Amino acid sequence: MYASEDGTVRDLWLPSLGRAKTARPAAELGAVAKVMAYGASTPWRKFGALPPASESDAVRLPELIRVFDFGCADGSLELLLSEGPEQAQQRFMADAAPAFLAAATGGGTLPWEDCVDCKAIQGCSDLKRAPRLWGGRPTVPERKRRSLSTWDLRLHAECPAQYHLVRRLHLNDLSIENRGARRGRAVDRWLDARHAERPLRACGDREFPDLAALRAETGLDEPAACEAMGMLAEHRLLCPINGLGAQERVLVQHRVTAYVPELDLVVLAKPDLVHTDRGRWIWRETKTSTRPLWEGASLLRTYPQLALGVLLFHAGVLGEDARRCWVELEHLRVGRGSSRLERIDPGRPETVDEARTVIAELAQPLLGDTTYEPRTGRHCHGCQARTWCRPGTAHVADHPLPEKPEADTSRLGREAADD
Numbered sequence: 001m002y003a004s005e006d007g008t009v010r011d012l013w014l015p016s017l018g019r020a021k022t023a024r025p026a027a028e029l030g031a032v033a034k035v036m037a038y039g040a041s042t043p044w045r046k047f048g049a050l051p052p053a054s055e056s057d058a059v060r061l062p063e064l065i066r067v068f069d070f071g072c073a074d075g076s077l078e079l080l081l082s083e084g085p086e087q088a089q090q091r092f093m094a095d096a097a098p099a100f101l102a103a104a105t106g107g108g109t110l111p112w113e114d115c116v117d118c119k120a121i122q123g124c125s126d127l128k129r130a131p132r133l134w135g136g137r138p139t140v141p142e143r144k145r146r147s148l149s150t151w152d153l154r155l156h157a158e159c160p161a162q163y164h165l166v167r168r169l170h171l172n173d174l175s176i177e178n179r180g181a182r183r184g185r186a187v188d189r190w191l192d193a194r195h196a197e198r199p200l201r202a203c204g205d206r207e208f209p210d211l212a213a214l215r216a217e218t219g220l221d222e223p224a225a226c227e228a229m230g231m232l233a234e235h236r237l238l239c240p241i242n243g244l245g246a247q248e249r250v251l252v253q254h255r256v257t258a259y260v261p262e263l264d265l266v267v268l269a270k271p272d273l274v275h276t277d278r279g280r281w282i283w284r285e286t287k288t289s290t291r292p293l294w295e296g297a298s299l300l301r302t303y304p305q306l307a308l309g310v311l312l313f314h315a316g317v318l319g320e321d322a323r324r325c326w327v328e329l330e331h332l333r334v335g336r337g338s339s340r341l342e343r344i345d346p347g348r349p350e351t352v353d354e355a356r357t358v359i360a361e362l363a364q365p366l367l368g369d370t371t372y373e374p375r376t377g378r379h380c381h382g383c384q385a386r387t388w389c390r391p392g393t394a395h396v397a398d399h400p401l402p403e404k405p406e407a408d409t410s411r412l413g414r415e416a417a418d419d
Contacts, residue, residue, distance in 0.1 A: 003062070009063065010037075011065075014068070014069050018071060018074070020069040021069045023080070033065060033067070033083070033088035033091045037084075037085040038089075041059075064082065067079075068080065073171070109126040110255075111128075115266045116147050129258070129259055134355075134359040138264075142264075144264075147267070153363060155167060159376075160372040161373060162384060164372035165389070179224050182219075184288045186218035187286075189218070191286065192272070194206065200241055200244065202241040202242040203235055203236050203242070211225055211226065211229060227290070230336075240328075255270055256274075263367070267312075269309065281318050282326045285328070285330065289331065292333065298354065311346075313325045323347035327343070374389055
């Protein structure tokens with residue numbers, strides 16, 4: 001925290017472990033703005049000590065408050081807020097006060113990552129139990145509870161060191177995303193925003209933006225924006241809301257959480273979309289690519305999130321009757337008619353067996369790993385943690401990639417937001 005000598009300007013720098021964040025939750029900024037503008041200096045209190053018995057001494061209000069986010073790893077700096085006390089008060093009342101009220105008066109539970117540290121997990125009825133979800137074996141010696149997502153599984157399968165640095169130590173990637181990944185994220189965000197609108201409106205009935213509008217909204221360069229427009233046009237025919245009744249439930253980026261008791265493990269999944277359709281639940285994953293699906297590859301192995309969706313349906317975590325549910329892959333490409341919609345039936349025993357095999361082969365090595373040794377290879381060029389990995393840095397220097405266009409966006413960096 002900083003203040004000018006005459007007290008007219010107050011600054012707050014919020015440190016981030018990796019790169020500076022470009023945004024923070026509105027409620028957080030509202031609370032920070034209020035304290036920055038109207039708060040007064042008080043002596044530092046030890047943890048657990050009672051607050052002061054009386055109000056702090058009144059001080060002259062600053063004319064300007066600023067909040068910066070500082071990236072400790074790369075020295076980057078982002079201005080998040082710059083305004084006067086009146087604007088800070090308005091921000092607090094609009095964004096922070098409702099959040100404080102909800103926290104103080106709200107009830108119920110919302111199972112997700114916090115379940116890992118929850119002391120009441122054994123008696124929680126809202127956290128779905130999924131015993132023997134894939135038949136995993138407990139680790140020896142027993143380790144403390146943790147979470148697991150398909151992003152974790154794919155990171156570890158690619159390189160254990162990358163998994164440990166990114167997921168356990170939270171060391172964010174300092175490299176710039178490639179054009180394909182940025183395009184994929186832009187398509188995802190555009191679809192999420194439209195699918196979340198109420199009342200429901202199918203994408204087949206929408207007017208899609210022109211090239212200039214899409215570039216302005218997404219920040220993509222012209223070639224990537226043209227590809228994104230082609231993919232969005234393909235989505236119009238495959239949109240899951242097409243023909244869906246107004247009474248159906250549509251949940252965007254819905255958090256699905258399950259507890260595997262014999263492993264003391266919290267399983268996390270965040271499908272792009274789940275919705276009901278005449279009594280059945282549909283799980284939709286959307287992927288973008290310039291390459292077609294490989295006909296000889298198993299969809300469950302290519303996209304383990306589909307396999308996890310099959311197992312969660314089979315365990316009754318979402319729909320009670322897996323025989324009436326679907327897991328879908330929407331594979332978007334640029335050319336007209338080149339995209340595909342693949343359906344997987346979680347009620348078929350052979351599908352469940354394959355899904356268990358896929359997840360078990362990925363999960364067991366991760367759960368039993370204690371050293372997280374780096375595994376170098378072609379993936380090091382796109383590694384999210386290479387900044388902190390000497391073997392990976394050396395491998396990239398010794399094995400440069402040939403120049404070629406970026407083709408596929410279904411990389412691990414993009415899946416950070418999926419899981």
